[in-house]
Amino acid sequence: MKKGINIWSFAEGTSIPDAIALAKKAGFDGIELSLNESGELGLDAGDKEIREIRSRLEDAELEIAGLATGLYWSYAMTSEDERNRSKAVDVCKKQLEVAAALGVDAILVIPGAVGVDFIPGAEVVPYDKAYDRALEAIGSLVPYAESAGVSIAIENVWNKFLLSPLELRTFIDAHGSRYVGSYFDVGNVVHSGYPEHWIRILGERIKKVHFKDYRRQAGGLHGFVDLLAGDVNYPEVVSALKEIGYDNYVTAEMIPPYTHHAEQIIFNTSGAMDAILGRSKR
Numbered sequence: 645m646k647k648g649i650n651i652w653s654f655a656e657g658t659s660i661p662d663a664i665a666l667a668k669k670a671g672f673d674g675i676e677l678s679l680n681e682s683g684e685l686g687l688d689a690g691d692k693e694i695r696e697i698r699s700r701l702e703d704a705e706l707e708i709a710g711l712a713t714g715l716y717w718s719y720a721m722t723s724e725d726e727r728n729r730s731k732a733v734d735v736c737k738k739q740l741e742v743a744a745a746l747g748v749d750a751i752l753v754i755p756g757a758v759g760v761d762f763i764p765g766a767e768v769v770p771y772d773k774a775y776d777r778a779l780e781a782i783g784s785l786v787p788y789a790e791s792a793g794v795s796i797a798i799e800n801v802w803n804k805f806l807l808s809p810l811e812l813r814t815f816i817d818a819h820g821s822r823y824v825g826s827y828f829d830v831g832n833v834v835h836s837g838y839p840e841h842w843i844r845i846l847g848e849r850i851k852k853v854h855f856k857d858y859r860r861q862a863g864g865l866h867g868f869v870d871l872l873a874g875d876v877n878y879p880e881v882v883s884a885l886k887e888i889g890y891d892n893y894v895t896a897e898m899i900p901p902y903t904h905h906a907e908q909i910i911f912n913t914s915g916a917m918d919a920i921l922g923r924s925k926r
Contacts, residue, residue, distance in 0.1 A: 648673060674706060674895075677697070694742065722778050749793075750794060809841060809845040871920065
């Protein structure tokens with residue numbers, strides 16, 4: 645397995661070049677970038693911007709671990725508003741296009757939500773409607789994923805939707821395409837389950853993995869802690885990943901970054917991942 649770090653783990657405002665340099669210095673194999681509304685890698689990104697990022701990565705001898713986006717919290721494939729649903733599909737098409745240009749094999753996709761507690765005033769959608777809309781939207785995107793050679797990897801998040809590994813497995817299999825799979829986030833299931841169970845049930849459907857840790861006793865968003873400081877049974881998680889033959893990126897998503905000495909979380913995370921993966925100290 646390869647060791648990656650998500651760009652959201654860096655202090656707010658960190659540029660892509662600075663994040664790449666710091667990730668390399670901290671000993672990561674790759675960095676996961678994010679498609680944003682605007683900026684260095686925005687919805688209007690073209691060949692020039694992509695070439696510049698690829699050049700930065702090549703110069704640093706760093707791979708791109710994945711392509712995420714936070715835009716699905718603003719635009720949902722499950723929304724009651726048809727325009728919002730259409731925008732979410734367009735975001736995914738752009739994400740697939742950018743991923744293909746960057747050489748990424750899978751993108752992180754949130755297929756909508758029934759409700760989102762951590763977003764004040766977030767829309768609440770009936771579960772059955774959310775399921776049908778998400779199924780239709782992802783189904784419409786399968787040809788684009790297959791054409792791009794990039795998998796749509798659905799992340800398990802706190803969206804009150806696809807709440808068990810059995811349901812997520814059924815949702816993925818309904819599309820009948822190897823270009824639809826799971827972006828499995830280890831930390832996101834700890835409040836209600838056990839990540840090693842999800843891994844063994846989802847099996848080869850897992851395209852990418854996020855590493856986080858979570859302390860059940862704290863609860864809510866405050867439960868997310870540094871790797872190895874929470875309740876994730878990482879020896880069992882790694883054992884399960886090996887059982888299913890997973891050898892792609894495990895990417896740390898450390899949110900929020902430290903208030904002071906923000907760079908330290910990158911180095912601390914790298915060291916913890918070396919321990920988790922059984923790597924010798926660099």
